[in-house]
Amino acid sequence: MPHAVITTAMSAAIGANRARVWRAITDLAERIRWDEQMLALLEPVESYPQVGQQVSWRYRLGTVSVVYHDRPTEVVPQERLRSRVHLGLFHFDQTWSLVSEISKSDIERTRLGLQLSTDNSIPVIGGTIDRFGVRQIAVEYVDGRLRSLQKWCESHS
Structure with missing residues (x-):
């Protein structure tokens, strides 16, 4: 039987260019400032x-x-960052994608997509989180990251 996977994908138009958005995603010192769930970097990374x-x-x-x-x-700098993420018991593939857009008022912006692919259920002590719970966690994670990053980039361009 094939492995059951849930994929959640959303995007947001961000009023900043791709270089700015890419920096917010990949600069570890900046990441901790816009992602309120990130509490501390555990080890320096070059x-x-x-x-x-x-x-x-x-x-x-x-x-x-x-x-x-x-x-x-x-x-792929300023275009795509795909990672394998382990967040406690929640393991998933995460893909950030960036595409340049021009708004109706000729302002450069970035269409930022975030996609998560994760197992259909998560084992926990005494049971499992079913597909409905997993989907809710994934949607809240994706939506929260996109909103936080959008707010950060648009106020710190």
Whole structure:
């Protein structure tokens, strides 16, 4: 039987150019400033992102502090960053994608997409989080990251 996977994808138009948005995603000092769930970088990392490298954070998931491991699997500067992420018991493939757009008023902006692919259920002590719970966690994660990044980039361009 094939492995059941849930894919969640959303995008947002951000009033900043691709270089600015890419920096917000990949500059670790900046990332902790816009992503309110990132509490602390656990170990310094040189030249992030590079394929195979791992960066670890202390991360707030609801009311619980967990470790967030991010291991890039594909890096195309200012275009795409794909990573394997372990967030406590929640493991997923995460893809940031950036496309330049010109608004109706001729202002450069970036269409930022975030896609997560994760298992259909997550085992926890005493049971599992079913596909409905997993989907809710994924949607909240994606929406929260996009909104936070949009607000940051548009106010810190």
